[in-house]
Amino acid sequence: MDLMANTLLAAGASPAMIHTIEEIPDFTPHIDGLCINIGTLSSTWLPSMKAAATLANQLGKPWVLDPVAVSASDFRLKSCLELLNFKPTVIRGNASEILALSSASKGSDKGVDSSHRSTDAVEAAKSLAKSTGAIVAVSGAVDVITDGQQVVGAHNGVPMMQRITATGCAVTALIAAFLAAEPLHALEATASALSIFGVTGEMGNDLAKGPASLRMHLIDSLHGLDEVAVISRVNITNMP
Numbered sequence: 001m002d003l004m005a006n007t008l009l010a011a012g013a014s015p016a017m018i019h020t021i022e023e024i025p026d027f028t029p030h031i032d033g034l035c036i037n038i039g040t041l042s043s044t045w046l047p048s049m050k051a052a053a054t055l056a057n058q059l060g061k062p063w064v065l066d067p068v069a070v071s072a073s074d075f076r077l078k079s080c081l082e083l084l085n086f087k088p089t090v091i092r093g094n095a096s097e098i099l100a101l102s103s104a105s106k107g108s109d110k111g112v113d114s115s116h117r118s119t120d121a122v123e124a125a126k127s128l129a130k131s132t133g134a135i136v137a138v139s140g141a142v143d144v145i146t147d148g149q150q151v152v153g154a155h156n157g158v159p160m161m162q163r164i165t166a167t168g169c170a171v172t173a174l175i176a177a178f179l180a181a182e183p184l185h186a187l188e189a190t191a192s193a194l195s196i197f198g199v200t201g202e203m204g205n206d207l208a209k210g211p212a213s214l215r216m217h218l219i220d221s222l223h224g225l226d227e228v229a230v231i232s233r234v235n236i237t238n239m240p
């Protein structure tokens, strides 16, 4: 939650981290975008997630699902499959998560980190996009984004981003912010958020000594990002 909120603040968004069901009706009307993340899922938070998604849909606001470790337990898988019924605008996970969610089955994965490459989950992502109507993004060395037909790749980032917990969560939150700004262009917003986050990882890495200082420099790079850096570094391509 710390990295997610600070990533959003650095990007100029205004995060609020909400779990209690009693607060959902008061908070949700103020949102421009919603991020639902099951990282620390509990049986009391799940109804809050469903209530927030229902309200976002009624308000016509985009929402993003991060299926953290979906294949690690029956409860996570069942909860995520239920959340899909609330029609997320975007689903962003690592390759292991998208493979499991697309097949609606638990894998042999141990937890929140991926044991697959994003490029091995392209067909699973397309299938999940077609069955849900969501844009599906698979993060990794190449971030793969699809609406079920078109597939684009965002090629920015550095491997050390995997050594900081919640970089995936943070980029999912950034996708929600980009969707809030461009609600009619969900695929473009998603690819842009992933690419920009990767660019800030690259810039941060130039200054970092290890994961802890990368975390700090990544946030600083996002805060200080300018058009020159974006235009010279963003690398998004169509994928066959």
Ligand SMILES: Nc1ncnc2c1ncn2[C@@H]1O[C@H](COP(=O)(O)OP(=O)(O)O)[C@@H](O)[C@H]1O
Binding pocket: 093, 094, 095, 112, 113, 114, 139, 140, 141, 142, 143, 156, 157, 158, 159, 160, 161, 162, 166, 167, 168, 169, 171, 194, 197, 198
């Ligand atoms: N090998 C890599 N090279 C470059 N960027 C990466 C690499 N692995 C992950 N990233 C980036 O790190 C961020 C988190 O992705 P990932 O580690 O796949 O998510 P999660 O934390 O959910 O497992 C994304 O922005 C992704 O592009």
Ligand SMILES: Cc1ncsc1CCOP(=O)(O)O
Binding pocket: 038, 039, 040, 068, 112, 113, 165, 166, 167, 168, 169, 170
């Ligand atoms: C370590 C951990 N445990 C529960 S959620 C979480 C963070 C997961 O973040 P990410 O999906 O970005 O690796």
Ligand SMILES: [Mg+2]
Binding pocket: 066, 068, 069, 093, 094, 112, 168, 169
């Ligand atoms: Mg994750």
